[in-house]
Amino acid sequence: MSIRIGPDDVADLCRGSVFLATGGGGDPYISQVLVTEALKKYGPVDLFSLEDLPEDALVVAVGEVGAPSISLEQLPGGDECLAVIDRFEEFTGRQVTHLVSFEVGGANSVIPLIAAAARGLPLIDGDGMARALPEAQMMPFAIEGVKPSPAVAVDYSGGCVYFDVKDTRLYERQIRSFAMAMGGMVFTAEHPMTAPEARRAIVPNTISFALRLGQLLREKRGNAHALEAPLRELFLDSDFGEFRHLYTGKVIDIQRKTVGGFDVGEAVLASTIDERPPMILSIKNEFLLAKVGEQVVASVPDLITMVDHETTAPINAERVHYGQRVSVFGIGCPPHYRTEKALAVVEPRAFGFDLDFVPIENLPQGV
Amino acid sequence: MRVGIDVGGTHTDAVLLEGKEVLASVKHLTSANVRDGVFGALDAVLQQAQAPHSSIDAVMIGTTQFTNAVIERRELAPTAVIRAGLPSGELIPPMIDWPEDIANAIGRHAYMIAGGKTYDGFPIGKFDQAELDLVLDDIAAKGISLIAVSSVFSPSDPSEEQFLAERIRERIPGVKMTLSHAIGGMGLLERENAAILNTALLPLADKVISAFASALEVRGIQCPFFISQNDGTLMSADFAAEFPALTFASGPTNSLRGASLLTQLEDAVVVDIGGTTSDIGVLQGGFPRQSNVAISVGGVRTNFRMPDIQAIGLGGGSIVARDELCIGPQSVGYRLVDEGRVFGGQTLTSTDVAVANGSAAIGDVTKVAGLEPELVEQATLEMHRIVNVGIDQMRSSAEPVPVILVGGGAVRISRSLDTASDVLRPEHSGVANAIGAANAQIGRETELIVNYREKPRAEVLDELKDSLAQELLAAGAAEETIRIADVEETAISYMANEASKLRGKLVGDLEFSSNAPPTDAEPQECLP
Numbered sequence: 001m002s003i004r005i006g007p008d009d010v011a012d013l014c015r016g017s018v019f020l021a022t023g024g025g026g027d028p029y030i031s032q033v034l035v036t037e038a039l040k041k042y043g044p045v046d047l048f049s050l051e052d053l054p055e056d057a058l059v060v061a062v063g064e065v066g067a068p069s070i071s072l073e074q075l076p077g078g079d080e081c082l083a084v085i086d087r088f089e090e091f092t093g094r095q096v097t098h099l100v101s102f103e104v105g106g107a108n109s110v111i112p113l114i115a116a117a118a119r120g121l122p123l124i125d126g127d128g129m130a131r132a133l134p135e136a137q138m139m140p141f142a143i144e145g146v147k148p149s150p151a152v153a154v155d156y157s158g159g160c161v162y163f164d165v166k167d168t169r170l171y172e173r174q175i176r177s178f179a180m181a182m183g184g185m186v187f188t189a190e191h192p193m194t195a196p197e198a199r200r201a202i203v204p205n206t207i208s209f210a211l212r213l214g215q216l217l218r219e220k221r222g223n224a225h226a227l228e229a230p231l232r233e234l235f236l237d238s239d240f241g242e243f244r245h246l247y248t249g250k251v252i253d254i255q256r257k258t259v260g261g262f263d264v265g266e267a268v269l270a271s272t273i274d275e276r277p278p279m280i281l282s283i284k285n286e287f288l289l290a291k292v293g294e295q296v297v298a299s300v301p302d303l304i305t306m307v308d309h310e311t312t313a314p315i316n317a318e319r320v321h322y323g324q325r326v327s328v329f330g331i332g333c334p335p336h337y338r339t340e341k342a343l344a345v346v347e348p349r350a351f352g353f354d355l356d357f358v359p360i361e362n363l364p365q366g367v
Numbered sequence: 368m369r370v371g372i373d374v375g376g377t378h379t380d381a382v383l384l385e386g387k388e389v390l391a392s393v394k395h396l397t398s399a400n401v402r403d404g405v406f407g408a409l410d411a412v413l414q415q416a417q418a419p420h421s422s423i424d425a426v427m428i429g430t431t432q433f434t435n436a437v438i439e440r441r442e443l444a445p446t447a448v449i450r451a452g453l454p455s456g457e458l459i460p461p462m463i464d465w466p467e468d469i470a471n472a473i474g475r476h477a478y479m480i481a482g483g484k485t486y487d488g489f490p491i492g493k494f495d496q497a498e499l500d501l502v503l504d505d506i507a508a509k510g511i512s513l514i515a516v517s518s519v520f521s522p523s524d525p526s527e528e529q530f531l532a533e534r535i536r537e538r539i540p541g542v543k544m545t546l547s548h549a550i551g552g553m554g555l556l557e558r559e560n561a562a563i564l565n566t567a568l569l570p571l572a573d574k575v576i577s578a579f580a581s582a583l584e585v586r587g588i589q590c591p592f593f594i595s596q597n598d599g600t601l602m603s604a605d606f607a608a609e610f611p612a613l614t615f616a617s618g619p620t621n622s623l624r625g626a627s628l629l630t631q632l633e634d635a636v637v638v639d640i641g642g643t644t645s646d647i648g649v650l651q652g653g654f655p656r657q658s659n660v661a662i663s664v665g666g667v668r669t670n671f672r673m674p675d676i677q678a679i680g681l682g683g684g685s686i687v688a689r690d691e692l693c694i695g696p697q698s699v700g701y702r703l704v705d706e707g708r709v710f711g712g713q714t715l716t717s718t719d720v721a722v723a724n725g726s727a728a729i730g731d732v733t734k735v736a737g738l739e740p741e742l743v744e745q746a747t748l749e750m751h752r753i754v755n756v757g758i759d760q761m762r763s764s765a766e767p768v769p770v771i772l773v774g775g776g777a778v779r780i781s782r783s784l785d786t787a788s789d790v791l792r793p794e795h796s797g798v799a800n801a802i803g804a805a806n807a808q809i810g811r812e813t814e815l816i817v818n819y820r821e822k823p824r825a826e827v828l829d830e831l832k833d834s835l836a837q838e839l840l841a842a843g844a845a846e847e848t849i850r851i852a853d854v855e856e857t858a859i860s861y862m863a864n865e866a867s868k869l870r871g872k873l874v875g876d877l878e879f880s881s882n883a884p885p886t887d888a889e890p891q892e893c894l895p
Contacts, residue, residue: 029661030459030556037458069868070486072554074519078458156455156491183455183485252765319660323760 003125003208006044010036010110013207015314016214017109020206022303023317024132024286025106026068034078038114045113048098048122050204059098059193059202060088061128061141062115063108065153065175070184080154080187081115087160088152088189100124100198102139102191104206105132105286111187123207128191130203130240130334131303134285137168138346140336141191144201151175151190155182163190203334209238217312224248224327227312231329241332242361246290246297247279248272248309251324256283267320269328279328281306283317288351290328295364298330299353301337301346302360305329332360368422371805372408373621373798374401374430380801381408383416387628391416392798401432402578409586425877426583426592427601429621429804432575433568433611437469437665443567444513445474447506449499449535450559451482451518451527453492461517461559466666473567476511478502482527483519486816486866491519499531503538512539513569515562517547519555523816543569550610552814553868557661557670564667565612572611576604591843593877595803598672599624599654600810600874603842615664616673617804623648623655623674624806625799626771630791635769636758639799640776643685643698644678647757650771654852654874656763672812679757683776685717687746694720694749708734717779720746726781750779758786773799810852811838812872819867827869828854835873844875 005013014028039045053059062081064071085096101112104127116123128139136142148171151163161178165171171190179186193201213234220230228245235243249269256265269279277293287304290297298304306315309325337346338359344350347357368390373380375397382392393415395408405428413420436442448461461477462470480499481492506514514535518527525548532544545566551558576594583592594607597616607614619639626637633653639646649656655674662673680696684703687694699706699714706712708719709730715738721727723735723743762768767788772780773796784790795802813835817827836849853872 033459033464033556037463041458069553072556074483074485074491075452075456075459075555077454077456158454183489183491250759322763322765325760 002049003047003211004044005039005047005113005211007036007039009211010039010113012214012218013110013211014214015217016210016212017104017106018316019213019217019305019307019314020130020210020303021105021132021314021316022286022305023283023315024134025103025316027072027316028107028110030071030075031107031110034076035110035113038078039117042117045116045123047125047208050124050126050199050202053098053124053195053198055195057097057195057198058094059100059124059195059198060085060096060189061100061102061191062112062187062189063102064111064185064187066179066185068107074156074183074185076185076187077156078114080156081111082118083158083160084152084154084187084189085115085119085121087154088150091152091162092150092192096121096189098122098124098198100126100128100202101207102128102141103132104130104210109207109210124198124202125207126202126204127206128202130206130336131301132286133346136172138350140203140342141193141201142168143336143339143342143345144197146191146193146197146201148190150192151188153178153186153188155186157182203239203336205239222312224307224309224312235331239334241302241334241359243332244298244330244360244365245327246304246330247276247292247328249279249326251320251322251326252278254320254322263318265317269326272325281328282353284351285317287317289348289353290330296355296358297363297365298360299348299355299357300351301333301342301357303331303333305331330360368418368424369805369807370409370412370423370426371801371803372405372426372428373618373800373804374404374428374432375618375800376431376435379404379408380798381412382795382798382801382805383412383418384802384805387631389629389795389802390418392795392801394798401575402582405579405582406586409582420586420588423588423590425590425807426588427595427804427806428579428592429595429617429800430575430614431618433571433614434616434664436568436571437564437615437667440469440472440665442571443469443472444570445476445509445511446513446515446563446567447476447478447509447511448515448517448559448563449478449480449502449531451480451492451494451531452555453479453481453483455483455491455519456555459556462563463556464668465560469665469667473563476506476509478505484524484527486520486523487818488520488524494527496534499534500538503535507539512542513566514539514542514544515547515559515566516544517555517559517562520816521546521548522552522558522814545569545610550612551670552870553816554661554670557668560667561612561669561671564664564669565610568611569609572608575611576608580604595621597674598657598810598812598872599803599806600808601806601877602809606842612671615671616662618800619646619648619676620655620674621800621803622646622773623650623803624653625801625803626650626773626793626796627653628802628806629793629795629799630771632769632771632791635771636762636787637771637773638754638758638777638780639774640772640779641682641774642703642776643680643682643700644696645681645754645757645774645776647677647679647761648674649761649763652852675761677757677761679753681717681750681753681779683716683718683779687715687717687720689715689742692742692745692749694746694753717746717750717776720750721779721781724781727778747782751782751784754780755784755786758784762786772796807877808874809839809842809844809877810872810874811835811842812853812870814868814870817867817869828871831869831871832873835871839873839875843877845878848876849873850875
């Protein structure tokens with residue numbers, strides 16, 4: 001039976017997405033409001049299982065690209081992501097049959113719901129990241145050789161640009177400069193995929209998983225200690241790997257600066273439950289590396305999530321401050337990131353850390 | 368001399384200050400007719416100091432009436448809102464996620480028209496007079512004369528809201544408006560919400576401010592009076608009548624400012640220990656550190672600059688559980704005077720522990736004489752531990768900080784604190800709010816999106832300072848006292864063109880003309 005997402009589910013989906021955003025992804029508030037209204041207007045969306053994808057499918061990723069803090073002021077109109085599908089079909093002369101989200105972590109987990117609801121297109125239960133990552137060439141789409149274009153971007157005025165560029169990094173530069181010229185945020189239809197490509201490049205079941213995760217966090221209120229067991233059980237039943245409690249402590253130092261549009265920094269935690277040495281968390285928009293003393297206990301592409309210890313609410317890396325009582329969880333990434341070609345672009349070295357990737361399940365617990 | 372008055376839900380406190388010295392302080396019950404409560408407190412404090420009404424240079428009033436009106440959904444007037452920004456935001460109309468009860472109290476009279484600017488000043492939608500006329504016809508037909516006006520990126524460029532205001536005035540004579548750029552920074556929905564709440568409070572503001580004015584007039588006090596606002600500075604009565612929403616959260620702010628005035632400390636952590644909880648806030652440069660998250664007022668998301676306050680579950684009524692020694696967050700609250708041991712009740716509370724360990728002298732000490740010394744000691748340590756943890760979460764680094772204890776429950780913390788370099792327990796701390804209100808500073812702040820590639824940073828900062836300084840001078844600040852209270856720059860992530868959000872705030876001391884016109888009015892008898 002397929003999973004149906006209605007207006008009342010959007011808040012849970014956003015909550016789960018923020019957990020999977022590993023400290024990045026921004027504040028999904030505006031998207032949550034927008035998508036809730038869209039689903040009231042156009043009706044609910046049924047998630048489409050990747051397994052059922054027909055051979056002649058044309059899957060397109062939709063979402064917003066730009067500076068999330070700008071869209072807190074210049075709100076999306078809501079119809080841009082319908083227009084973007086129309087224009088894509090117009091430009092390419094092909095009919096889009098299925099939609100997919102490119103990032104489950106943050107606002108783009110829910111934005112495709114608008115297009116799916118309004119156009120009556122099936123939305124694939126899955127996404128292109130299974131977390132949040134700062135650059136497009138780090139997505140399994142790119143890793144699996146899916147080209148970003150033909151791609152179409154639509155701005156707030158309905159203006160439209162067609163991209164024909166096969167290199168993901170170049171596409172990223174082009175799309176960002178267009179976003180900057182047009183108010184800071186644009187909507188895109190990109191990374192068109194055939195059925196075999198989609199099956200390879202899409203991480204399955206992440207949207208329904210984010211929804212279940214959000215529901216669990218809402219229903220089972222409690223501190224991070226109490227929620228550890230239910231969370232572990234939930235992650236066991238997913239494409240993610242091992243779920244580990246890494247640390248509970250208090251933030252004793254936080255340093256950050258903005259480098260080239262990225263929030264780069266380091267947070268230091270002191271344990272509040274045992275005598276372990278401090279935990280050091282490295283940040284580049286997301287939490288990328290966790291060490292206890294000198295010992296690495298989790299690293300990108302595995303997921304590192306920080307939550308408020310008392311409420312288990314996920315904490316955005318921008319909001320980390322001295323004195324917070326937090327728990328840190330590590331979660332094995334889906335197998336998509338564990339291949340040799342994937343690790344070449346998402347291993348710690350790709351982020352400037354001088355160390356090899358060791359899967360979380362092979363690392364010591366840090367004791 | 369200055370009088371500070373704090374109009375709270377239950378008590379109206381008044382203090383008389385000369386410079387920074389507290390000459391007198393009183394607590395008076397708040398009356399249903401606020402004016403009478405103000406009379407009572409004012410007369411009592413002057414009587415205590417043996418000072419004539421004519422000796423007062425200024426009166427400063429802190430009030431929770433506007434916050435309470437929003438929380439209780441009363442005295443909110445029907446208000447329309449017009450947002451210029453289409454085609455952006457079409458699916459997200461004003462008041463979209465307001466709780467039903469408050470939206471119904473104000474009415475969902477929300478309109479959107481073409482307009483707005485991008486972050487770098489390019490027009491989003493094209494203004495259409497016919498479109499505005501239709502909206503105004505509809506508003507006029509509903510008989511609404513209160514309108515909130517918002518437009519996209521108005522904090523960076525307010526000209527569009529100002530233009531709309533002119534057009535609206537032409538069509539609806541006697542209209543009262545709040546332009547969103549005048550009341551909030553970046554974040555369209557939050558700023559717009561603030562403008563709507565403010566507009567809906569305008570009739571109440573008229574009523575309250577004129578009640579204060581007439582109270583002073585009846586007593587023959589001709590000095591200027593001011594209302595305290597959420598950032599710890601003052602606004603003139605006229606300004607407050609236009610921006611009542613700026614009083615939200617002025618209570619905790621005044622408590623922090625009062626603690627600063629009483630101790631002469633500009634940087635410290637303040638712990639206000641009440642009946643059920645303790646509020647912990649941080650003073651930075653004499654002002655409360657502000658919260659950087661969206662603050663909801665009565666369920667409505669706003670971006671008012673509110674003090675960053677952490678409430679912890681320790682107060683005078685906190686219940687002491689003996690097994691596994693645990694204090695709070697359960698509390699007997701106001702029933703302390705019936706249920707606390709020292710008052711003859713059966714429940715062991717933090718107050719009983721404070722009496723037993725000798726740090727407080729309240730109620731009947733014999734009722735707690737039988738407590739095991741070990742329990743009293745452990746409970747005392749536990750209270751200090753709870754406060755220590757709270758302070759630690761609020762301070763901005765691991766350095767020990769000066770800690771100021773205020774509020775009725777301050778006696779509970781009788782020992783030193785690990786987190787504190789010094790623990791201060793100032794006199795008059797029970798009326799810290801009124802003392803905070805009686806400060807004499809005014810402030811102005813603004814928030815912009817700037818691009819240092821287009822204009823050098825130094826030039827941008829100078830322009831910002833000049834324009835804010837001019838506003839302060841006009842509002843009555845002494846020129847030589849004007850200074851920068853805060854400049855905050857935030858780079859906008861995923862924007863590589865050096866766009867930043869810049870927020871600046873200037874403050875200045877009010878100039879009281881020492882040769883104020885003498886008044887002939889004699890102090891009058893207290894009203895019954």
